[in-house]
Amino acid sequence: MSLCLVVTVFQSVAAVEIAANPDVPMKQLTRNELQAIFTMRLRAWPNGLPVRVFVLPDNAPLHSEFVKEKLSIFPYVLRNYWDRMVFSGTGQFPIELSSVAEMRDRLADTPGSVGYLPAELIDQRVRALKVINP
Amino acid sequence: MMRKQTMFKTIVALCFGLSWASHCQAEGDSKQSKQSAGLWDTVSSWKLPDTVQIHGFASQSYIHTSGNEFFGHSTNMGSLDFTEMGLNGSWRPIPQLQTSMQVVYRRAGKTDNQNVRLDFGFLDYNIINNGDTLFGVRGGRVFNPYGLYNDTRDMPFTRPSIFLPQSIYFDVNRNFSLSGDGVQIYAEHRTNFGNFSLQINGIYPRTDDPELNLNILGNSSGYLTGDLSWMGRLSYETDNGKIKLSVTSAEINSHYKPLSVAANFCRDLPGTLCAGQFQFSPILFSARYIDGNWGLTGEYALRPTSFQNFGPSLPNISLTGESYYIQGHYRFAPQWEALLRYDVIYDNRDDRSGQKTAALTGYPAYTHFAKDITFGLRYDVTPWWMLRAEYHLINGVSWAPATENQDNTDQHWNMFAFSTSFRF
Numbered sequence: 001m002s003l004c005l006v007v008t009v010f011q012s013v014a015a016v017e018i019a020a021n022p023d024v025p026m027k028q029l030t031r032n033e034l035q036a037i038f039t040m041r042l043r044a045w046p047n048g049l050p051v052r053v054f055v056l057p058d059n060a061p062l063h064s065e066f067v068k069e070k071l072s073i074f075p076y077v078l079r080n081y082w083d084r085m086v087f088s089g090t091g092q093f094p095i096e097l098s099s100v101a102e103m104r105d106r107l108a109d110t111p112g113s114v115g116y117l118p119a120e121l122i123d124q125r126v127r128a129l130k131v132i133n134p
Numbered sequence: 135m136m137r138k139q140t141m142f143k144t145i146v147a148l149c150f151g152l153s154w155a156s157h158c159q160a161e162g163d164s165k166q167s168k169q170s171a172g173l174w175d176t177v178s179s180w181k182l183p184d185t186v187q188i189h190g191f192a193s194q195s196y197i198h199t200s201g202n203e204f205f206g207h208s209t210n211m212g213s214l215d216f217t218e219m220g221l222n223g224s225w226r227p228i229p230q231l232q233t234s235m236q237v238v239y240r241r242a243g244k245t246d247n248q249n250v251r252l253d254f255g256f257l258d259y260n261i262i263n264n265g266d267t268l269f270g271v272r273g274g275r276v277f278n279p280y281g282l283y284n285d286t287r288d289m290p291f292t293r294p295s296i297f298l299p300q301s302i303y304f305d306v307n308r309n310f311s312l313s314g315d316g317v318q319i320y321a322e323h324r325t326n327f328g329n330f331s332l333q334i335n336g337i338y339p340r341t342d343d344p345e346l347n348l349n350i351l352g353n354s355s356g357y358l359t360g361d362l363s364w365m366g367r368l369s370y371e372t373d374n375g376k377i378k379l380s381v382t383s384a385e386i387n388s389h390y391k392p393l394s395v396a397a398n399f400c401r402d403l404p405g406t407l408c409a410g411q412f413q414f415s416p417i418l419f420s421a422r423y424i425d426g427n428w429g430l431t432g433e434y435a436l437r438p439t440s441f442q443n444f445g446p447s448l449p450n451i452s453l454t455g456e457s458y459y460i461q462g463h464y465r466f467a468p469q470w471e472a473l474l475r476y477d478v479i480y481d482n483r484d485d486r487s488g489q490k491t492a493a494l495t496g497y498p499a500y501t502h503f504a505k506d507i508t509f510g511l512r513y514d515v516t517p518w519w520m521l522r523a524e525y526h527l528i529n530g531v532s533w534a535p536a537t538e539n540q541d542n543t544d545q546h547w548n549m550f551a552f553s554t555s556f557r558f
Contacts, residue, residue: 033264033265036324041263043232043260058517071374073374074424076465086224087288088254089224090232093187
């Protein structure tokens with residue numbers, strides 16, 4: 001019971017982190033790279049591996065937190081970017097996953113994948129990517 | 135005609151190709167889970183690559199007008215003649231190369247031929263693609279980079295309202311506006327103070343809109359054909375997406391060829407056109423500001439058009455139309471958005487009241503301008519189902535379809551529209 005309480009409190013204060021498959025040849029991202037990845041413009045990593053972007057549904061609290069904090073925009077604005085790319089034929093949608101647990105498993109299993117996780121769920125199977133200002 | 139048939143066959147082939155492929159994947163997945171043997175093992179090895187995406191949309195609108203028909207018989211009981219359905223597919227076999235297409239079926243009263251058409255279909259090759267820079271080329275049927283909304287104007291969810299501001303995005307000429315056949319070169323660059331992007335098209339425009347033909351040619355028999363045309367758009371956007379500015383410039387060329395019989399007496403018979411050229415060379419300035427749940431958008435266009443060598447029935451003429459709108463949106467609850475817009479068009483900026491033109495043409499002055507105040511409401515029931523309602527208070531009939539309103543028009547009219555749209 002008390003453990004549950006601790007976990008709940010911990011989760012509510014934990015920050016969202018950018019997470020990637022360990023194959024991704026980056027330890028940190030510039031702000032431009034982060035924007036290019038999640039607006040679906042970056043198609044390959046520097047070593048040629050295709051970029052696979054994972055997200056949670058628009059109404060998931062973690063998605064909202066990630067979009068507002070890391071990308072500094074609103075989820076509906078990001079959705080509009082994606083729609084404009086797909087329905088003008090110039091890009092593709094990210095892959096939408098249903099839960100944080102699925103996000104962690106798919107990030108661990110999929111080469112070239114990138115997404116986000118609560119900081120405390122990042123283990124050795126995935127890699128946290130820091131954002132630096134160029 | 136030949137070209138149309140070939141195009142149609144290509145569309146059908148591609149549609150069947152894609153639907154067959156997705157069918158294979160669905161079958162493969164279900165059988166895999168049941169672990170049955172035999173033929174299904176072969177089928178299940180036929181998995182659709184995860185670089186293939188298929189999406190679509192469908193929308194049905196109801197339109198009621200107090201006067202003047204818009205997309206069907208919208209007066210009296212109202213019209214259900216506005217239907218849009220689209221299938222969008224893309225495949226990225228290698229990161230640098232993407233092929234995309236969108237096939238659309240559309241009904242819009244007499245302004246549309248109500249057929250299945252390829253809205254875009256092209257190969258897109260990224261020559262440079264990193265976090266800072268994107269540069270590449272697209273070839274095939276490419277969308278026209280025009281203003282803020284043209285690129286995805288056929289997709290109801292990406293529009294700000296059921297009808298785009300008609301002063302700039304004429305729905306009655308949507309094929310002509312939407313895309314053309316040719317090449318697009320594109321570039322994007324991210325800097326510390328924002329993102330710059332540029333698209334330049336060299337295309338042959340589509341000239342199959344019934345309304346375009348009527349507006350340019352009247353009732354003359356013959357063909358309007360697109361000639362090599364140019365369009366370019368330069369945009370700037372802050373990296374938080376709050377401010378977006380762009381300027382679009384274009385030179386769209388087409389020529390008219392009368393039926394051979396008519397060509398012989400076009401100089402003698404009033405109302406008959408000789409072989410001539412039509413040019414449209416707009417310049418458009420766009421600005422958008424979004425702050426959290428609200429935003430302001432405005433666009434201003436100068437639209438020079440010229441008619442040359444059509445013979446005595448249509449003397450050489452050049453005139454400049456003017457269009458602008460200002461629009462605000464506010465998301466007052468998570469799934470709700472309200473919109474307010476004021477939209478104005480003048481057919482000739484040297485005669486905004488239309489009275490000089492009326493004296494020349496005999497058509498009433500109010501047919502040469504339109505001012506539209508729009509109130510709109512959007513409700514996203516779910517991420518894939520959207521409802522919209524809007525009310526327009528309109529003075530003037532400049533953009534009311536000529537194909538549907540030949541003689542009697544009303545200067546002051548209003549329009550109510552309701553739409554239900556789905557996507558997958």
